Amino acid sequence: MQLHQDQQGHRSTGAEVADMLGPEGMIARTVRERAVTLQELRRHIHRHPELSMQEYATTDLVVDQLQSLGLSPRRLENTGVVCDIPGTDPHLAPVGLRADMDALGIPELSTVPFRSTVEGVSHSCGHDVHMAAVMGAAMALVRVAGAGALRRGVRLVFQPSEERHPCGALDLIRQGVVDGLDSIFALHCDPGVDVGHLGLKVGPITSATDPVKIEVRGAGGHTSRPHLTQDLVYALGSIATQLPAALSRRMDPRSGVNLTWGSIHAGSAFNAIPSSGVLEGTLRCLDHEAWDQAEALLEQVLSELVKPWGIEARVTHDRGVPPVSNSAGSTAVLEAAVSDVLGRENVDPTAQSLGGEDFAWYLEKVPGALARLGTRTPGGRTYDLHMGDLMIDERAIGIGATVLASACLQRDLVL
Numbered sequence: 001m002q003l004h005q006d007q008q009g010h011r012s013t014g015a016e017v018a019d020m021l022g023p024e025g026m027i028a029r030t031v032r033e034r035a036v037t038l039q040e041l042r043r044h045i046h047r048h049p050e051l052s053m054q055e056y057a058t059t060d061l062v063v064d065q066l067q068s069l070g071l072s073p074r075r076l077e078n079t080g081v082v083c084d085i086p087g088t089d090p091h092l093a094p095v096g097l098r099a100d101m102d103a104l105g106i107p108e109l110s111t112v113p114f115r116s117t118v119e120g121v122s123h124s125c126g127h128d129v130h131m132a133a134v135m136g137a138a139m140a141l142v143r144v145a146g147a148g149a150l151r152r153g154v155r156l157v158f159q160p161s162e163e164r165h166p167c168g169a170l171d172l173i174r175q176g177v178v179d180g181l182d183s184i185f186a187l188h189c190d191p192g193v194d195v196g197h198l199g200l201k202v203g204p205i206t207s208a209t210d211p212v213k214i215e216v217r218g219a220g221g222h223t224s225r226p227h228l229t230q231d232l233v234y235a236l237g238s239i240a241t242q243l244p245a246a247l248s249r250r251m252d253p254r255s256g257v258n259l260t261w262g263s264i265h266a267g268s269a270f271n272a273i274p275s276s277g278v279l280e281g282t283l284r285c286l287d288h289e290a291w292d293q294a295e296a297l298l299e300q301v302l303s304e305l306v307k308p309w310g311i312e313a314r315v316t317h318d319r320g321v322p323p324v325s326n327s328a329g330s331t332a333v334l335e336a337a338v339s340d341v342l343g344r345e346n347v348d349p350t351a352q353s354l355g356g357e358d359f360a361w362y363l364e365k366v367p368g369a370l371a372r373l374g375t376r377t378p379g380g381r382t383y384d385l386h387m388g389d390l391m392i393d394e395r396a397i398g399i400g401a402t403v404l405a406s407a408c409l410q411r412d413l414v415l
Contacts, residue, residue, distance in 0.1 A: 136401025210354025
């Protein structure tokens with residue numbers, strides 16, 4: 001891939017530049033100079049989306065870009081990249097910046113010139129923006145490091161398979177990407193927030209999200225003689241409506257437990273009661289303690305519900321991701337960075353969502369925080385994630401890059 005290089009897109013390495021601009025000034029100047037390059041990078045990734053654990057070309061691109069900055073990226077076992085930018089003090093643990101790489105199996109509906117060229121696949125969650133922002137932060141931090149002004153090192157984590165279960169975060173943690181980190185930060189596009197604003201919250205900012213599958217079996221038969229069968233379609237309908245309701249009465253309502261079905265399948269003939277059926281959906285919990293209790297309670301309530309029909313019911317509840325829980329200290333670091341870059345008035349309080357994010361697994365190992373990056377053009381339409389018509393105000397790329405790079409400097413000032 002050939003990217004346009006801005007006329008002044010070189011790296012300054014002299015200490016005199018650091019003295020003149022200061023690290024924050026170098027960050028802002030670098031991101032500003034590389035704005036076109038970062039936009040082209042994002043658009044290239046957008047044109048060529050790759051599904052979870054298939055991010056081979058994306059991995060190659062990330063490696064090439066990091067090597068062009070004079071860094072030594074390391075490819076991970078299948079896809080994904082980790083790369084350290086050394087600081088001047090080797091005794092300080094590095095700060096992590098994470099970007100997810102995978103696209104979704106959703107057809108693109110927009111008509112932009114850089115729309116997806118892969119049938120049925122698109123970056124409908126904004127991961128292309130996440131990658132461009134972290135790469136922009138890398139460009140700026142390399143310049144700061146070259147001037148001898150980066151005291152604490154930074155580890156760049158480009159993670160595959162955020163959208164798939166089991167998720168890529170656990171695989172990367174197994175490969176040691178968080179070992180020795182002081183803290184870790186990430187952004188997620190929020191098309192409900194205006195560009196130039198970032199949403200922050202201490203504590204849980206997303207929910208636990210688990211895939212749930214219920215399989216039922218019993219004696220089928222003719223629809224004229226339901227009394228001689230174990231009417232699985234009727235039973236499935238009852239489970240679909242009563243199980244979520246029962247859970248809401250058996251768990252603290254403040255835990256935000258939500259069981260929602262995505263598919264239900266049973267039978268193929270209008271006049272025959274089938275002998276098997278399947279329900280599939282997601283169980284979401286706002287509270288970590290409730291998430292820990294949910295599996296056992298789900299099995300117990302299901303067993304009680306199916307007793308009247310005498311059918312066999314088996315639940316498969318996979319632990320997906322816990323809630324992303326931002327530490328107070330790391331949230332303060334991001335807030336200080338946003339305040340410096342955009343102004344305190346552009347830090348938005350945000351509510352906890354029922355969405356899931358595997359960045360949560362990193363925060364089970366080290367403190368950190370995720371911020372919601374505004375991507376809506378002020379006064380424009382509000383889009384939604386995981387929709388094929390998602391549109392991003394590309395000014396968000398430079399804003400995200402500047403905030404992330406600044407957070408790496410703020411880490412020692414705030415904590």
